[in-house]
Amino acid sequence: MLRIKPGTRHRVTVTVNGRRHGGFAEARTLLSDFLRHELKLFGTHVGCEHGVCGACTVNIDGRAVRSCLRFAVQVDGAEIGTVEGLAEGGSLSPLQEAFRRHHALQCGFCTAGILISATQFLETNPDPTEDEVRDMLSGHICRCTGYEGMVRAILDVAGGSS
Amino acid sequence: MKPAPFEYCRADTLDEALELMAEFGSDASALAGGMSLGPMLNMRLARPAAVIDINPVESLAGIAADGGVLETGALCRQVDALASPLIAESVPLLAEALPFVGHFQTRNRGTLGGSVCHADPSAEIPLALVALGGEVVVQRKGRARTIAADDFFDGIFATAREPDELVTALRWPRATAGTGCAFDEIAQRQGDFAIAAVAAAATVDPDGGLSAVSLGLGGIEDRPVLADLSGFVGAPATAETAAGAAALAADRADPIEDPKASAAYRRQLVRVLGARALERAFDRAGAAPC
Ligand code: FES
Ligand code: FES
Numbered sequence: 001m002l003r004i005k006p007g008t009r010h011r012v013t014v015t016v017n018g019r020r021h022g023g024f025a026e027a028r029t030l031l032s033d034f035l036r037h038e039l040k041l042f043g044t045h046v047g048c049e050h051g052v053c054g055a056c057t058v059n060i061d062g063r064a065v066r067s068c069l070r071f072a073v074q075v076d077g078a079e080i081g082t083v084e085g086l087a088e089g090g091s092l093s094p095l096q097e098a099f100r101r102h103h104a105l106q107c108g109f110c111t112a113g114i115l116i117s118a119t120q121f122l123e124t125n126p127d128p129t130e131d132e133v134r135d136m137l138s139g140h141i142c143r144c145t146g147y148e149g150m151v152r153a154i155l156d157v158a159g160g161s162s
Numbered sequence: 163m164k165p166a167p168f169e170y171c172r173a174d175t176l177d178e179a180l181e182l183m184a185e186f187g188s189d190a191s192a193l194a195g196g197m198s199l200g201p202m203l204n205m206r207l208a209r210p211a212a213v214i215d216i217n218p219v220e221s222l223a224g225i226a227a228d229g230g231v232l233e234t235g236a237l238c239r240q241v242d243a244l245a246s247p248l249i250a251e252s253v254p255l256l257a258e259a260l261p262f263v264g265h266f267q268t269r270n271r272g273t274l275g276g277s278v279c280h281a282d283p284s285a286e287i288p289l290a291l292v293a294l295g296g297e298v299v300v301q302r303k304g305r306a307r308t309i310a311a312d313d314f315f316d317g318i319f320a321t322a323r324e325p326d327e328l329v330t331a332l333r334w335p336r337a338t339a340g341t342g343c344a345f346d347e348i349a350q351r352q353g354d355f356a357i358a359a360v361a362a363a364a365t366v367d368p369d370g371g372l373s374a375v376s377l378g379l380g381g382i383e384d385r386p387v388l389a390d391l392s393g394f395v396g397a398p399a400t401a402e403t404a405a406g407a408a409a410l411a412a413d414r415a416d417p418i419e420d421p422k423a424s425a426a427y428r429r430q431l432v433r434v435l436g437a438r439a440l441e442r443a444f445d446r447a448g449a450a451p452c
Contacts, residue, residue, distance in 0.1 A: 001178045006167035027170035027213070030204070049163040050201035054267060063241070063270040069200030070271075073170055074215060117267055138352035139265025 004073055012076045016041060017085025025072035032056040034072035035082065043083040043112050047141070054140035057113035058082050064120040083112035086119065095119055098153035106144035114140050118154050127158055165203035169212045179216045179328055180303045186212045188325035193217070194237055197264060197272035198280035222275070222330055225249065232334045233299075236275025240264070240287075243274055252336040255294055255343040255361055259286040262345070265353040278314070279329045281321045283418075284356040284381035288315055290345065291332060292386040293361035293378030299331040300324075308333065315385040340373075341365045342447030344439040347380070348431055350422065356381040357423045358431035362439035366399045366447040375407060375443075377436050382417045382428055389414060389436075399444035401437075408436030 004010045009024040016039065023038035030049070035041045035058070047053035049068045056067040059081035086093045092100070095118055105111045114137070121128070121136045128136075133154050137147055173179035183190055189211035193199055202208035216222065222237040225246050232252045234243065243249050244260045263286050264272055277287040278298060291298070291311040298314045300307055300323050314322050323329060337343070347359035359380035365373045373396075377389045389411030397403045417428035 001174060001182075002170075002172040004170040006169055026167070028165040028167055028203075030164065033164075049204050051197060051268060054265075057267055064267050065271045066197075066200070066267060068204065069196045069268075071170065071213075071215075074172075074217070121266060135261075135352060136266045139267040 002073075010073050012072050014075055014078055014080050016080045017082060023072075027071065027073055029072045030068050031058070031070040031072050031075055032067040035067060035080075038072075041082055041084055045109055045112050047109070052141065053110070054113045054117065055110055057116045057140070059116050059120055062120070064117045081116065081119075083115055086115055093119070094157050095122070095153070098157040099150070102149040102153040102156065104145060104149035104153040110140055110142040110144075114142070114150060118150075122154070122158055128155075130155060133158075163204050166206055166209045168203075168210055170215065171212055172215045172218060174218045176219050176221055176301070176330070179214060179219055180301060182212070182214045183326045183328050184303045186210075186214070190214050190325070192279070192328055194276035194279075195239065195268075195272040196276075197268045198276055198282070216328070227252065227336070228333075230336050230338075232336050234274050234332050234334065236273060236279075236329045236331055238274045240269035240272045240274065240277075241266075244269065253290075253294070253334045254337060255345055255363065256287070256290045256334060258343075258345040259290045259359075259361065262286050262347050262349070262353070262356070262359070268353075274332055275329045278332060279321065279323065281315055281317075281319050281385065282355070283318055283384050283386070284359065285386075286345070286347070286356065286359055286380065289359055289361050289378050289380035289386040291334070292388060293343075293363055293376060294335050296335060297333040298323075298329060299333060300327040301330045302327045306330070311386075312388065317384045320385075338365075340367070340447055342443040342445065344442035344446065346435045346439045348435065355422075358382055358428050358435060360432065360435045360439045362436070362443040364399065364440065364443040364447050366444060370398055370448075372397050372399050372403065372444075375440070377407065377411050377440060379411065379415060379432060379436075382415050382432060384418065387415075399447065401441050404440035404444060405437045407440055408433050411436050 004027040013022045045055040047055035058067045191210040193215045222235040224235045250257045296311045343363040347356040361378035364375045367373045412429045412433040417425040419425045
């Protein structure tokens with residue numbers, strides 16, 4: 001049993017994009033804030049802080065989830081994937097390339113979360129239908145694009161029709 | 163939009179969790195997936211002294227058949243329930259309802275028990291449990307009890323759970339031959355809170371008459387409710403019967419009114435979605451066990 005009193009700071013160690021990071025968090029510190037303010041990984045964005053917009057989506061132990069609905073102290077020892085980890089050796093991932101090709105982003109505020117969701121979605125469902133892609137995207141809010149470019153980009157990289 | 167300070171307590175076993183629930187009582191919030199509690203904390207609608215994280219308690223995550231009942235642990239994730247062949251086969255109504263629960267990204271973490279505990283009147287999992295006549299298992303130190311789903315939900319975010327009790331499992335009656343069910347809902351967007359949700363179940367006897375029929379309604383009143391359709395037992399399992407039963411359920415409902423929808427619109431949704439769901443349930447009852 002672990003107990004962390006309010007107001008005290010607790011050491012949290014996580015692996016983010018393959019690299020070990022450590023920092024301190026209060027019991028109430030959201031993972032989204034821990035990533036941004038403590039680990040200075042600003043790629044993960046924060047929109048609504050109540051699970052609706054999807055901007056804060058990160059991959060924790062293989063699943064795309066809301067980082068604003070997780071406390072940093074809960075993820076001690078976890079493997080976390082954020083948008084900063086998608087491009088390898090300076091070149092964009094195929095999904096990121098497809099987003100660029102299909103104009104799937106404008107301001108980019110929503111994009112970090114969507115890329116993380118779509119990456120895990122394609123791992124579990126490598127050949128999705130357009131309806132399945134749209135259903136997955138329903139967990140994200142984009143104020144700019146109208147989603148059409150994202151649907152095309154995801155289907156393109158999945159090898160489906162676009 | 164940050165939570166007020168709280169003490170974080172991580173329970174590694176069920177005993178530890180119950181110990182902590184006993185210690186904090188009404189000052190405690192049990193944390194499962196956090197898809198409902200997280201927003202409540204972030205918006206400071208909930209300000210518990212202690213958050214009791216039960217996620218490490220692996221014994222609460224299982225799915226197991228127990229005779230005519232399928233028992234899902236409170237921590238069973240919605241994504242795992244959706245992928246479970248056992249649930250698809252034994253509790254098809256739940257399998258049909260789950261895609262309406264939040265989104266891919268929230269089902270990845272959200273649990274069956276958490277949704278039931280939160281008791282949002284428009285939530286799908288509580289509705290499916292009420293519609294099937296399921297049960298909620300709650301435990302406190304040294305005592306477990308089982309509560310019929312219909313008695314468990316008291317109103318908006320209100321349940322029969324005592325403050326020191328933890329929801330540990332849900333019990334779902336398994337589908338039998340001759341029984342059919344169907345789920346449907348309308349929301350402002352995919353995955354959003356249901357404006358109206360319906361869960362139909364019917365048993366059709368070999369000569370095409372209804373030996374049981376029910377229609378559960380979500381998002382309509384302050385908790386999931388079952389319309390009394392006992393007058394339709396013995397009626398033929400036809401589209402006309404489905405329409406008549408849904409119309410009766412709509413007339414008798416006492417729909418809430420909120421900025422999303424008027425009471426009249428909700429009543430109309432019960433009529434239309436209810437008729438469609440009942441008709442589908444009748445067809446499935448004739449076809450295969452559901
Ligand atoms: S910031 Fe987490 S879902 Fe909007
Ligand atoms: S690109 Fe601006 S919010 Fe999506």
